[in-house]
Amino acid sequence: MKNLARRPETGAIAAFVLTYLFFVLATPGTGFVSINGTAGWLNLAAELGIVAIPVGLLMISGEFDLSIGSTVGAASMILALGTNQFGAPTWPMIGLALAAGCLIGLANGLAVVKTKLPSFIVTLATNFIVIGATMGISRLIANVTSSSIFASDSAKLAFATRLGQANISILWWALVAYIGYRVLSKTGFGNWIYATGGNEDAARAAGVPVERVKTLLFVATGFCAALVGILQGIQWNSGNSTYGMGYVFQAPIVVVIGGVLLTGGYGSVIGIVFGTALFGVISSGIFYTGWNTDWIQLFLGLLLAVAVLANNYVRRLALTAQ
């Protein structure tokens, strides 16, 4: 029992189960538990989940990334301008959008590693730089900051398929989560991520390439943010510089709710997945209760506060003698 409480994801799973049960009981006969209702909250969680996984790994390694929001928007605009203004084929533009995401991540990573400044402020700056550049360049090219996307059928199949109410984003989320889980829990690189966030000097002394670990995680974060931009752009048939701004704080919030320590070195992908699912359940469940959706923010804020306290407790528990 005590060993279970020590695990980073226990709190998130418990909170998820309790919240889910709460909405089940509070919304009888409204279809919250139906397949469509389930697809609804999974849809809400999926795209956030795709960025939350790499952001979580990055936070375990001890760094932040607040530039994800603008990367989502930039990727969608690259796809929009490419397929609309320039009439370029879809897949190469998807490749370009993903490459841009990686490049933004690389810039973040190198800036953080070389300057040793807090990544919180470095990536906050990047966030504004990227959204500003996206808007400015879009205006120069087409005098717009949002634009239609003309995606090929194969791209629509890969990024915008719907099965009933369920979005294909859910599958992408599952894929990213699986890769994240494998990397963090099963590979030597995952061990390095924990070590980098747990005690950077000790990790370096043991031969862990700390700088490379961080930079690679920034690149992965940029890549996943661009993937979300592509998913949203193709689903909604348009690109917009401001897509994804909501993720800037939602992603770290669900990561912390998922049991990742703000100080780094502790956390799990399973926890992050449940933290994100919890977000989906709350955001969707509120609709079924018929309450004003303004309450979502309150819920999230409270949950975050409780999670931070609980994580601190779990950390202390983990460090007490067995």
Added chain:
Amino acid sequence: MTSALMELRNIDKFFGSTKALRNVSMSVQPGKILCLLGDNGAGKSTLIKVLSGYHQPTNGQLFFEGGETRFSGPREARQRGIATVHQNVGSIPLMSVGRNFFLGAEPTKGPRFFRSIDTQKANAIAVEQMQKFGLTRVTNGEQLVGTMSGGERQVLAIGRAMYFGAKMLILDEPTSALGVKEASIVLKMMRIARKNGAGIVFITHNARHAMSVGDDFCVLIQGEVAARFKRNEKSREEVLNLMAGGEDMTELEDDLEQID
């Protein structure tokens, strides 16, 4: 002399006009514990950094395994079997014993792309190694290192270095932050490592700990070797007096009593 693992001959290390080390000569023998004694500021830290390849000596020669050597950096020294264990650095509290032990050299199993860390193997070897060095309390490789005592963490770090083929151990104040019982665990481990043939440099300012395990002794004062002797050649009082820079510690203690 040729059997020495490492030998320093007339080493100087200057930082600008500061003379951190002057004309230091000493040798580390395999299967022996060399105690490096000295008060704060005596040059112990600089000497450790020269031994571990972090600093290049300004003048003088360094021999390792019989040949004159200049280490390009700590990485090369480590690759050649020189392991440095610092007082606090070296373990990650929120990671398991097994994961800590194999950090940077994780054993894997399984086919390509599905290769994963062999946690069972890592845990088993880590626990086995620690037990070999006299630590019987740790039996589960999944235990988080943060739950272990300071002495146990030192044992983990030293056991790890030995397992990965260290020939020479540089232990920087391994006992000074520990209680009596914890320190004895570490001292016991040093004896086992010595029996396994490691050459050990034990840096300390605790004369009692040094006297209990040391074979050779070297006292540093203001960057110079003030005394060099072997086990049982000097009493603890003499050693303490040497470390204090030749002043009579008993006199100092008398002075202290007068203040009261």
